Amino acid sequence: MKELTVKVPAEKASEYRIEIGTDILSSVWPKIESQFGKAGKFIITDANVAKAGQLDKLVSGRNVSSYVISPGETSKNMNILVMIIEAMENAYLGRDTVVIALGGGVVGDIAGFAAAVFKRGVRVVQIPTTTLAQADSAIGGKTGVDSSLSKNAFGVFWHPSAVYIDVATLKTLDDRQYRAGLVESVKHALIADEKYFEFLESKLDAILHRQADVMEQVAYQNCRIKAQVVEADPTEKNQRRMLNYGHTIGHAVESASGFELLHGEAVAIGIVAAGMIEIEMGLGDDKRLARIKKLLTALGLAVTIPAKISKSELADIIKRDKKAINKWPRFVLIDTIGRVHRREGQWAVEVKQDVVENVLGKL
Amino acid sequence: MKELTVKVPAEKASEYRIEIGTDILSSVWPKIESQFGKAGKFIITDANVAKAGQLDKLVSGRNVSSYVISPGETSKNMNILVMIIEAMENAYLGRDTVVIALGGGVVGDIAGFAAAVFKRGVRVVQIPTTTLAQADSAIGGKTGVDSSLSKNAFGVFWHPSAVYIDVATLKTLDDRQYRAGLVESVKHALIADEKYFEFLESKLDAILHRQADVMEQVAYQNCRIKAQVVEADPTEKNQRRMLNYGHTIGHAVESASGFELLHGEAVAIGIVAAGMIEIEMGLGDDKRLARIKKLLTALGLAVTIPAKISKSELADIIKRDKKAINKWPRFVLIDTIGRVHRREGQWAVEVKQDVVENVLGKL
Numbered sequence: 001m002k003e004l005t006v007k008v009p010a011e012k013a014s015e016y017r018i019e020i021g022t023d024i025l026s027s028v029w030p031k032i033e034s035q036f037g038k039a040g041k042f043i044i045t046d047a048n049v050a051k052a053g054q055l056d057k058l059v060s061g062r063n064v065s066s067y068v069i070s071p072g073e074t075s076k077n078m079n080i081l082v083m084i085i086e087a088m089e090n091a092y093l094g095r096d097t098v099v100i101a102l103g104g105g106v107v108g109d110i111a112g113f114a115a116a117v118f119k120r121g122v123r124v125v126q127i128p129t130t131t132l133a134q135a136d137s138a139i140g141g142k143t144g145v146d147s148s149l150s151k152n153a154f155g156v157f158w159h160p161s162a163v164y165i166d167v168a169t170l171k172t173l174d175d176r177q178y179r180a181g182l183v184e185s186v187k188h189a190l191i192a193d194e195k196y197f198e199f200l201e202s203k204l205d206a207i208l209h210r211q212a213d214v215m216e217q218v219a220y221q222n223c224r225i226k227a228q229v230v231e232a233d234p235t236e237k238n239q240r241r242m243l244n245y246g247h248t249i250g251h252a253v254e255s256a257s258g259f260e261l262l263h264g265e266a267v268a269i270g271i272v273a274a275g276m277i278e279i280e281m282g283l284g285d286d287k288r289l290a291r292i293k294k295l296l297t298a299l300g301l302a303v304t305i306p307a308k309i310s311k312s313e314l315a316d317i318i319k320r321d322k323k324a325i326n327k328w329p330r331f332v333l334i335d336t337i338g339r340v341h342r343r344e345g346q347w348a349v350e351v352k353q354d355v356v357e358n359v360l361g362k363l
Numbered sequence: 364m365k366e367l368t369v370k371v372p373a374e375k376a377s378e379y380r381i382e383i384g385t386d387i388l389s390s391v392w393p394k395i396e397s398q399f400g401k402a403g404k405f406i407i408t409d410a411n412v413a414k415a416g417q418l419d420k421l422v423s424g425r426n427v428s429s430y431v432i433s434p435g436e437t438s439k440n441m442n443i444l445v446m447i448i449e450a451m452e453n454a455y456l457g458r459d460t461v462v463i464a465l466g467g468g469v470v471g472d473i474a475g476f477a478a479a480v481f482k483r484g485v486r487v488v489q490i491p492t493t494t495l496a497q498a499d500s501a502i503g504g505k506t507g508v509d510s511s512l513s514k515n516a517f518g519v520f521w522h523p524s525a526v527y528i529d530v531a532t533l534k535t536l537d538d539r540q541y542r543a544g545l546v547e548s549v550k551h552a553l554i555a556d557e558k559y560f561e562f563l564e565s566k567l568d569a570i571l572h573r574q575a576d577v578m579e580q581v582a583y584q585n586c587r588i589k590a591q592v593v594e595a596d597p598t599e600k601n602q603r604r605m606l607n608y609g610h611t612i613g614h615a616v617e618s619a620s621g622f623e624l625l626h627g628e629a630v631a632i633g634i635v636a637a638g639m640i641e642i643e644m645g646l647g648d649d650k651r652l653a654r655i656k657k658l659l660t661a662l663g664l665a666v667t668i669p670a671k672i673s674k675s676e677l678a679d680i681i682k683r684d685k686k687a688i689n690k691w692p693r694f695v696l697i698d699t700i701g702r703v704h705r706r707e708g709q710w711a712v713e714v715k716q717d718v719v720e721n722v723l724g725k726l
Binding site (some may be wrong): 001078090118139148231 | 364365366367368369370371372373374375376378379381382383384387392405420443445448449452453455457479480481482483484502503504505509511512513514516517518519520526579582585586589590593594597598615622634682683690
């Protein structure tokens, strides 16, 4: 018998810059050129974003290879990923390629995953154009596509090399998507910052009118909160789990709706479910939950499970959750608005299956 | 305009153990259990390996979920990957899962990739059962599957958590595969160790008779050489490129043959092509190339491009190479047996397209 040990050296720390502004899209390309030089660029976007003129603003007449996917979660699948990678191969792109994700969460997730797996990893720049992506998915390095069974069943952690947030792109977003995406902002406030929750409550009108200066502040607070959490635990061993507040049941509701519900719409229901679990477990009260429901409702979001979703299917999907251990996931809960409940150092805690099923029954 | 910087912390260094022995397969499972405890296990293997009894030896009657792919490079595609991931989801496996790759290079590559992307990354144990996988693919963390255009178009670096090499598994390998896989041993000798090259020349009979003590030494030398290179440059920024000796043209020949040629058979041709390029560039002579060809021929390998492969197609495939910059890859060349040619600190150097095309014409 012989044996050897292979040492895998530490990977160096790195960092990336997030720039937030209004009407900055047409000035982004020179910045990308100055950061990456002559490296091949490949843009991934969706038909709505292109139709809204964002792609034209970004490239301003330059000749850049791009791939335009159909809008919506159903595009986040392995067939589209294969087509994207083969398009990149057909453009003879090399290991120095920079993928540029221009769009919402679906575009960012699939483009990030494509960058992570193309030739064993190339760089990606995220240019989020939706409330969801600007608040959440464009930063933090989560990438992935869905399987026929669950969301983000395929994926890796792959951090962007730069992020550009232009809140002017939100102007062309349809109202339903705009509102649904704001749920991630509510989530950030709930887990990390009561003052930010009050800010959202007080600036509701400006937010719903997509007022640029307020939306820059919203983007900044979201990035600040998310960056802190991700820096502390980039690969979600523990603390980063707090970002899944409302998401365990939210993801399941989203899947069970056949993606008729938008991600944020489903997470709003998940946040209310978390609030009900908190009450069951003595961590919260009706008054706090009513305050949260009021904000979500003011954003135009439903706070109950649609009648056509089967609750037994929901429980089955929850068992398949990425975070599941022994077929039941842990849940993120809050002690107060702005502070996550921790038990024995864990940011996601055990909740008995019957407590969850009981809450689902009432939702 | 607002800006933030997100810090991505360094990833810790890690290490993994390689155990090499004869008839150790049936004693591996308790070691896996002791390393990983109750975490869910999922075995990926192929029908030949299962038929040869290796899967039974490994599990020894235990009830373990497994997925058996068809043998051969054509299984290394995204459809099979999707089926593997969905099988893992249907087994309700969590983030603590350990994927166990039992088989050759195809099994190791696809299982490693499946582990890397399942729920954003779970652990993998490599148990290589072929000369190719024991020499090369099971260590070093390269994973991937092919696109319709090129090999390993999809992939990531994902290091195993343990490697078990049982040279007794080589006994059931068919002769063609056995011989082809030895080419990676020849490659290791050529790039790193002249004494090992002499060892291979002198032990040819024992090697071809699959004599266990000699094959343990071969496995050990391969792992030693590869581990050194990988430790110095895990993600192939420069030095690790030396492991691609013979592979740039080899991969292209393999693709152009529609995978009728085995990987090692194609790399043997690629090694000869590298030798011819070395002569053209004044780095080698006919005598050295003749010595290399003699060893490859003694292993039963062809050293010319099959007539039915189109040479213009070859050049086109080379342009798509993962390592290509501006549509033409760099090449690894040697100064002498055991030492890679370096130019300006680079382990892969520029070779003009007409020099390569000239060599292809003569091959």
